[in-house]
Amino acid sequence: MKSRFSAVIPGSAAPDAAAPVTQRNVPNRGGPANPSAADLQNRFGSAIKRVDVIWGETIVYVDPAAVKEIIQWLHDDPAQRYDYLSDVTAVEYRDLERLLEVVWHVRSLPYRRFLRIKAELRKDRPLEVDSVWSIYKGADWLERECYDMFGIKFKGHPDLRRILMWEQYREGYPLRKDFPLRGRFSRAEQLRQALSANPEARYSMEELSIAEAFEDLPEDMRNRLRGGERTGE
């Protein structure tokens, strides 16, 4: 991977725009939408399900199958330049009829725009959506957390494992509404499983050796990893 770093000056792509101010008296619903929403509707048509403006923030509901294509376009198009992915998360509602939503928060620093993209997934189908890791490397841990807490599989993610709960965790996905607050197992069983883990094996060089960053590691560390050295095993 070739690294490309260049300074981004906020608002540099829209020099004529007024300086950003704190909005007052923002309506709950309605108000001016982010112009990117109209661009998305022109570009992708039926893949854009609907556009809401809530508290002044624009929410675009998109077809789950087209998520990656849409975010790629938002990232690459010179008139959008959404260069910063601030969050990937999911929402499950207490209303069981409502679909599970996966949420992406993207920000365009050059245009000073913020866009919330939501894709609705049916709960009776496998929870799968495309990973945006190939566009934003920062999506790596965000998607792992979303997988850990909701069980949503991000297709194309290089290393989709649990990140907050330990990897041997077998009770399910804690933030799902059908997950009991205290977990599924008895306290003694939870403790037994937790204590059976070796605390020193958790942050192992194994993780480093399979990571994308392997080639960027110092030479001596790479040699030690190639020689089979591992910690805490």
Next chain:
Amino acid sequence: MGLTARSDTRIVTHDPESHESWLTTTLDTLVNWSRKNSLWPMPFGTACCAIEFMATAASRFDLARFGMERMSFSPRQADVLICAGRVPFKLAPVIRMIWQQMPQPKWCISMGACASSGGMFDNYAVVQGIDTIIPVDVYVPGCPPRPEGLIYGIRMLQEKITNERMADKLIRDEMEPNSGSGLYIPAAAIDELSEPFGNSVHQTRSGL
């Protein structure tokens, strides 16, 4: 033969005129006195209780008054483990390893509601009281406890140490976890300890 003194007999004499100061006491009293006034704490701070613990160690409340100013960040040189804050299941093997690395004699203070009982975090991620993992000597209530509260707990621990007897071998026994389950105490006891007050076991807000 019988009239000469045995060679291994030593006669101790005391001459008050020599101005040596000395006193008599029991060995227990002497050992316990020195132990209780030089407790080196191993701080295991995971949450807001650790902030109060730092305040206790700082100049206003000044743990140095109790011989505790030397924080032992290595468990190998620590006497008392002060668990300040909630312990998630992911940290359970860590705190047990720290406890096992501490040499005898050792004591444990569970500081705050979360360390003692899980506190408000009656959920899937938090250990319901560190006494399900390691033996605890003193529980300090509070959320978080004020420094006075922690000092009161430390004074209670000192009182407990004062009453220890070296002849009592049991108090220095290292508790070994059950080889099968890896737990110190029976599973049923852990389930009972973890039970909250009132029946909130089946409370889920989704109604499922």
